[in-house]
Amino acid sequence: MRVALFVTCLVDMFRPSVGFATVKLLEEAGCTVEVPEAQTCCGQPAWNSGDRATAAAIAKQVIETFEGYERVVVPSGSCAGTMVKDYPQMLDGDWRARAEALAAKTHEVTSFLVDVLGVEAVAAEVPRLATYHDSCSGLRTLGVKAQPRALLASAGVQLREMEEAEVCCGFGGTFCVKYPDISASMVGDKVRNAGDTGAEMLLAGDLGCLMNMAGKAHREGRGIEVRHVVEVLAGMTDTPAIGEGE
Missing domain, CATH: 3.40.50 (Rossmann fold)
Known part of the structure; x- marks a missing residue:
């Protein structure tokens, strides 16, 4: 499965190890992982602050960047939730249809591993x-x-x-x-x-x-x-x- 990783702003700026860990888990589960360079923010801060025009513009950019992949995986329920729930509400017409298509294949990482790939166990041993x-x-x-x-x-x-x-x-x-x-x-x-x-x-x-x-x-x-x-x-x-x- 060809999977795109949506890194998120906070992971990129403050905790890149989360991104690398996500890639490791996905590859161990048999996925081919790509990280599109054109990605930026999911638009949630603008959306939550009432700046709907900016949020919609960001959503369109994200849709264009990620819609060519089989699945989109996000190490954040917050950003994934914005893409799944909010994008279709931001847009109209053909853009709404494209947002709904992206939403249908976007997943938080642990949900993707368990619910989509059927992973029951990871290789790590952390007895803590x-x-x-x-x-x-x-x-x-x-x-x-x-x-x-x-x-x-x-x-x-x-x-x-x-x-x-x-x-x-x-x-x-x-x-x-x-x-x-x-x-x-x-x-x-x-x-x-x-x-x-x-x-x-x-x-x-x-x-x-x-x-x-x-x-x-x-x-x-x-x-x-x-x-x-x-x-x-x-x-x-x-x-x-x-x-x-x-």
Whole structure:
């Protein structure tokens, strides 16, 4: 299967290891992976801020870049959710039909591995104790919940569920900028719940959530590693955790 990787802005700028881990997992599952150079942002910040014209222009550029591939895989429920749910709402006529076609073959990475390819186990062995945060878009827009947990179990990860695992971490893209006090309170609750599990690692599938939680955990000195789930599934845990120095 010829698969295109939509890298996402945050992965490109802050955590390229997530992109490399995604490629590793896809290739191990038998895919040919390509990374189109013309890709940019998915347009979610503009869309969420009410700049519909800019969001639609970005959506058209993404559609043109990715519509020639069998599948599009994204290491982010947030960006994938924008492409799957929001693109068809942004556009009309022929562009809407093209957006719907792209949406039908766009997947969050753990969902793609489990639901499309039927992957039941990964090659990595990571016998560590972790807890998992369900990001809002991945969970509510795309139904991502059981898939990462099943793959983590196959890697030997012992998962200890935190209280309110499905509650937002407070990042929410531009939400954390518009409502910083509410956001800070929400992420405080999240990292406290994660720390209360006694887990060594806090995992999730969206880098925005992870950066938000890692920053709060570091400021509070909680000593929990914050990592993207694909890094663990690919066995790429030698690099510093998110928010740690080189």
